[in-house]
Every structure is written in C-alpha cells, then in structure tokens.
Amino acid sequence: MLHLPNNLRILIGGAVLALILTGIAVYFQSRTDTLPADGEIRNADKPLAVEGIESEIKDGIHEPTGFIADEGLDLVIAHCTACHSAKLVTQNRADREGWKKMIRWMQDTQNLWELGAQEAAILDYLSANYAPVSRGRRPPLTGIEWYELKD
Ligand code: HEC
CATH class of the missing domain: 1.20.5 (Single alpha-helices involved in coiled-coils or other helix-helix interfaces)
Structure with missing residues (x-):
C-alpha cells in the first residue's frame, strides 16, 4: 500500500x-x-392527449393503434390505450352490455377512471365496431376431387 x-x-x-x-x-x-413496451401496463391515471389522429388513418384504420376509424375513435384512443395495448381491445368482441361489463370490471379492479358523459359514445363505438361475430358452422366442403377406393 x-x-x-x-x-x-x-x-x-x-x-x-x-x-x-x-x-x-x-x-x-x-x-x-x-x-x-407496447402492451405492458403503463399505470396512467388520466386520459391521454389525442392530437392529429386524422393524419394517421389509412384505409379506415388508425395505424398506430389498429382501431377502426369511426365516431368516437379519439375517445377510445384517449381512454383505452392508457394502460394497455389497443390490441387487448381490438381482439375482444362483445355487445354493448358486454363492453359495459368489461369497463365496470376495470373500474372496480384496475383503477379505470369514471368515463362520465363520454361512456355512452365509447360504448357506441365499441359495440358497433367490435361486436360479436357469429361464425356458425364450418362451411360445406367444395371443389373436392374424390378418388375411387380400390380393394
Ligand atoms: C386504468 C387502466 C386501464 C384503462 C384506462 C383501461 N383498461 Fe382495460 N384493462 C386494464 C387491465 C389492468 C386489464 C387486465 C390486463 C391483463 O389481464 O393483462 C385490462 C383488460 C382489458 C380487456 C381484456 C379483458 C378480458 O376479459 O380479457 C379489455 C377488452 C379492455 N381492458 C378494454 C378496455 C377498454 C375498452 C378501455 C377504455 C374504455 C380500457 N380497457 C381502459 C386496465 C385498464
């Protein structure tokens, strides 16, 4: 030393x-x-600012989020992408009642804020654009070339 x-x-x-x-x-x-990263919880405690979304719409889709462009898009971007990816929303389907239940669940358990007067417009948007799709049965097979069974 x-x-x-x-x-x-x-x-x-x-x-x-x-x-x-x-x-x-x-x-x-x-x-x-x-x-x-996109999809992780961001723990926002208020709506996000939404500016210039018109320029981000291409072929009826809001490109950064993947949301269908329709009345109420700005509200849904502001309120529904604050905590999680928009994909969580767009991959779900429900009627108005079902969407309302999901919103209540998030309000009761995930700190989603009151949507107040905007809730009706958000439910309109979600139930119109992300309604349940009825797939029904598998369509009948067509255009099959059958072959003779030999013994
Ligand atoms: C304050 C935070 C927050 C906000 C804002 C928020 N959510 Fe969520 N949401 C959550 C959390 C947390 C989950 C659970 C995530 C998970 O399971 O990974 C969730 C889950 C979901 C799910 C999946 C439910 C399921 O059954 O799998 C949907 C759909 C959804 N949110 C839609 C919305 C919509 C629509 C809005 C706007 C009205 C919104 N969220 C706004 C926190 C939020």
Whole structure:
C-alpha cells in the first residue's frame, strides 16, 4: 500500500464511494425512464392527449393503434390505450352490455377512471365496431376431387 497521509486516503475513499453511488443512481434512473413496451401496463391515471389522429388513418384504420376509424375513435384512443395495448381491445368482441361489463370490471379492479358523459359514445363505438361475430358452422366442403377406393 502506498504511504499516503490519512486525510488523503479518506479523500480518495470518499471520491470512489461517491462515484459508485452516482453510478447506481444513474442506473436505476435510466431503468425507470425507459418506457414499457407496447402492451405492458403503463399505470396512467388520466386520459391521454389525442392530437392529429386524422393524419394517421389509412384505409379506415388508425395505424398506430389498429382501431377502426369511426365516431368516437379519439375517445377510445384517449381512454383505452392508457394502460394497455389497443390490441387487448381490438381482439375482444362483445355487445354493448358486454363492453359495459368489461369497463365496470376495470373500474372496480384496475383503477379505470369514471368515463362520465363520454361512456355512452365509447360504448357506441365499441359495440358497433367490435361486436360479436357469429361464425356458425364450418362451411360445406367444395371443389373436392374424390378418388375411387380400390380393394
Ligand atoms: C386504468 C387502466 C386501464 C384503462 C384506462 C383501461 N383498461 Fe382495460 N384493462 C386494464 C387491465 C389492468 C386489464 C387486465 C390486463 C391483463 O389481464 O393483462 C385490462 C383488460 C382489458 C380487456 C381484456 C379483458 C378480458 O376479459 O380479457 C379489455 C377488452 C379492455 N381492458 C378494454 C378496455 C377498454 C375498452 C378501455 C377504455 C374504455 C380500457 N380497457 C381502459 C386496465 C385498464
């Protein structure tokens, strides 16, 4: 070990310690700064601002979210993409009552805020564009070339 005066050792030790602590602080800061990937919970506590969505609509689809462009799109983007990906919405189908139940469930358990006067418009949008699809039975087979069974 070098022969340094004690006060110099303390000074160097302190500087090294400060450097390490700064490094740790910067590391954790950068971790909290990175935005979660699409689909992760963002824990928003209020609607998001929606600007310029008209220019993002192509062939009837709002490209960044995949939502169908229709009356109420701005409300749905603002309220329904704050916590999770729009995909969670667009991959679901329900009638008006079913959508209302999902909204109530999120309000009761997931901190979704009151939608107030906008709820009716949001339900209109969801039940019109993401209504249940009735698939029915598998359609009959057509265009099959049958072959003779040989014995
Ligand atoms: C405050 C946060 C928050 C907001 C805002 C929010 N949700 Fe959710 N939602 C959640 C959470 C949390 C889940 C559960 C996610 C999971 O299971 O991974 C969820 C799940 C869902 C699901 C899936 C339900 C299921 O049965 O699988 C749908 C559909 C949905 N949300 C639609 C919406 C719609 C429509 C809106 C806008 C009116 C909305 N969400 C706004 C928090 C929110």
